Amino acid sequence: MEQQLEKSTLQPRSTGQTILLIAGILLIAFNLRPAITSVGPVIGAIRSDLQLSNGLAGFLTTLPLLSFALLSPIAPKIGKRLGNERTLWLGLAVLLFGIVIRSFGTITFLMIGTALVGVGIAICNVLLPGLVKHKFPAHAGLMTSVYTTSMSVFAALASGVSVPLSHTMPGGWNTSFLVWAGLALLAMMVWAPQLLHQNTAAVKSISLTEQPIWRSRVAWQVTFFMGLQSFLFYSSIAWFPDILTSHGMNLSTAGWMLSIMQFVGLPSTFLTPVFAEKLKTQRPLVAGLVLVYLLGMIGLLLGGSTPILVISVLLIGIGQGASISLALTFIGLRTTNMEQAAALSGMAQSLGYLLAAVGPFMIGILFDSTQTWTPAIIIFIVILFFMFLSGMRAGRNVYISDPS
Numbered sequence: 001m002e003q004q005l006e007k008s009t010l011q012p013r014s015t016g017q018t019i020l021l022i023a024g025i026l027l028i029a030f031n032l033r034p035a036i037t038s039v040g041p042v043i044g045a046i047r048s049d050l051q052l053s054n055g056l057a058g059f060l061t062t063l064p065l066l067s068f069a070l071l072s073p074i075a076p077k078i079g080k081r082l083g084n085e086r087t088l089w090l091g092l093a094v095l096l097f098g099i100v101i102r103s104f105g106t107i108t109f110l111m112i113g114t115a116l117v118g119v120g121i122a123i124c125n126v127l128l129p130g131l132v133k134h135k136f137p138a139h140a141g142l143m144t145s146v147y148t149t150s151m152s153v154f155a156a157l158a159s160g161v162s163v164p165l166s167h168t169m170p171g172g173w174n175t176s177f178l179v180w181a182g183l184a185l186l187a188m189m190v191w192a193p194q195l196l197h198q199n200t201a202a203v204k205s206i207s208l209t210e211q212p213i214w215r216s217r218v219a220w221q222v223t224f225f226m227g228l229q230s231f232l233f234y235s236s237i238a239w240f241p242d243i244l245t246s247h248g249m250n251l252s253t254a255g256w257m258l259s260i261m262q263f264v265g266l267p268s269t270f271l272t273p274v275f276a277e278k279l280k281t282q283r284p285l286v287a288g289l290v291l292v293y294l295l296g297m298i299g300l301l302l303g304g305s306t307p308i309l310v311i312s313v314l315l316i317g318i319g320q321g322a323s324i325s326l327a328l329t330f331i332g333l334r335t336t337n338m339e340q341a342a343a344l345s346g347m348a349q350s351l352g353y354l355l356a357a358v359g360p361f362m363i364g365i366l367f368d369s370t371q372t373w374t375p376a377i378i379i380f381i382v383i384l385f386f387m388f389l390s391g392m393r394a395g396r397n398v399y400i401s402d403p404s
Contacts, residue, residue, distance in 0.1 A: 020193055021135060022143075027187035028088060028124050029147035033155030034180045035099055035117045036064050040237070041162040042173040049172070050107050060114055062361065065234065067118025068125065068353035075126035076342035084131045084342070085194040088124055092191065095120025096184040103177045120184075126349055129331045130341035140332045141277025148325040149270040156262035213343045216400040217393075222330045224390035226348040228383050229323035230356035232293075235380070236261070236316065238360035243373045244313070247303040261313050265321025272322040273329040282333070285326060286391035293319025294384055301377045323387075327352075330394050336401060344400060 013021065039046075039060060047057040079087040094116055102113020128147065136143045158180070165176035213219050237258065244254040272289070276282045292315050299312030331348060335341040363376045 017193075020190070022146075024187070024191040024194055025128070025132065025143070025147055026150050027183075027190050028092065028128060029150040030154045031092065031095060031180070031184050031187050032121055032124060032128075032151045034158035034183065035095065035121065035177075036061075037155045037237075038158040038162040038177065038180060039114075041159055042166050042176070045166060045173050046110070049105075050110065052107070056107075060110070061238070062357050063111065063114045064118030064121065065353045065357035067115050068122040069350050069357065071119050071122035072126050072346045072350035072353065074346070075123045076130075076339075076346045078123070079127045079130075079342055080339065084127050084134075084338070085191075088127055088131065089188060089191050089195060091120045091123030091127070092184055092188045093120070094123070096181055096188065099177055099181040099184060103171075103174045103181075105174045122349070122353075126345045127342055129328055129345045130335075130338040133332045133335070133341045134338035141273040141329060144273040144329050144332060145270045145325065148273065148328055149266055152262065152266055152269050152321065152324070156259055159262070160259055213340075213347055213400060218334050218396075218398050218402070219344055219347055219400045221390050221394040222327070222334055222344060222400075223348040223351050225330065225387060225394050226327040226352035227355035228387040228390065229320075229327055230352040231359040232380060232383055232387070233320055233324065234356040235359040235363050235376075236320070239363055239367075239373075239376065240313070242367075243300065243377070244309060246373050247309055249306060249309060257310070257313050261317035261320070264314050264317035265319075267321070268318045269321035269325045272325045276326060276329045276333065281397050282326065282330070282395035283392050285322070286388065286395050289319050289322040289326065290384055290388040290391065293323070294381065297377060297381050297384065301374065301381070326391070334394065334398065334400055336399055340400060 043057055043060065046052065046060070075087070075091075078090075082090070098113045098116025098118075098120055100113070102110050102117065104110075104113075129144070132143045132147065133140045162176065165179060166173040169175045169179075240261070241254040241258055244257060249257070268289070272285060276285055279285070296312045296315030296317075296319060299308050299315065303309065327348070331341055331345045335344055363379070366376055366379070367373060
């Protein structure tokens with residue numbers, strides 16, 4: 001009944017309107033990571049220029065994740081009140097403002113701007129899965145593949161060009177950040193036509209579920225899967241270069257391996273939602289990606305020769321790419337309408353990014369205490385085990401509105 005009601009609210013679109021809508025979704029996806037991943041490679045220059053402590057410099061990478069955790073539960077409520085199209089445009093505007101003011105070159109503006117970047121991205125992160133489900137009910141898996149792959153491409157691209165941009169542009173890292181402001185402005189311009197023909201009244205008329213989402217076991221299973229894969233991803237982004245150098249790899253090669261790890265995951269990022277949508281249950285995908293991930297972690301634990309380390313990083317990249325796209329696909333597959341999808345997205349991403357924020361910090365403390373990366377990698381393997389358990393439950397053919 002809910003699916004029929006939602007489909008009945010969709011108005012036919014012309015080919016031009018559909019192309020413009022897809023272009024807008026892709027441009028929003030392009031903006032979901034570069035403003036964050038562009039910071040890490042130039043953190044040394046920022047720390048030196050602003051005389052930041054190591055702790056404060058590290059907090060720069062954690063701050064957006066905390067914004068994600070705090071704003072994710074609120075974003076669906078804003079979307080319900082204003083409409084998802086308007087709220088997405090507002091998220092892009094906040095992102096643009098945050099990018100601009102953090103380039104002013106003072107500690108205060110840097111921190112405020114970084115927090116606002118997190119707020120803007122959080123809004124778009126949460127609402128985009130629900131909007132895709134609503135606008136493309138028959139092709140939600142394919143559209144999820146397209147936008148998650150686009151997101152991953154620009155995340156890796158921003159990491160790679162951050163240092164060259166800071167070296168070639170006048171003003172260094174300050175003005176290099178403004179490149180991503182241009183991308184946000186472009187997305188706002190392309191998305192603006194969507195503000196003219198949204199149908200918020202129909203969305204508000206759909207009941208969310210017979211029980212609050214926080215009482216749904218399926219919602220918690222999706223949330224745990226999202227959170228655990230986020231923990232692994234952000235911990236690996238923070239510490240894999242150091243882990244690789246501890247096995248004898250030089251720092252420059254280790255840095256390139258981090259970038260390669262993100263690029264090698266792009267095919268699995270794209271293909272996983274396509275397969276997930278065609279399967280009645282996603283359990284085989286969960287088992288497969290965890291197995292690939294686990295083999296990579298075991299290789300990283302054993303170390304040894306450079307070829308083993310390279311193969312391990314490649315396997316981890318494939319597992320990571322499949323994990324993030326499957327987590328986002330679960331949001332659409334386990335819900336029956338846009339409002340449910342937005343609420344589940346808010347819940348899963350709120351707790352997920354809270355775990356992501358804790359991960360790098362906790363792993364760093366563990367290394368400081370033990371002076372070896374072995375315990376950290378063992379924790380990664382344990383996290384994989386729990387990710388497998390939650391994924392197998394989240395992969396069942398059920399909905400969050402079903403009786404627990």
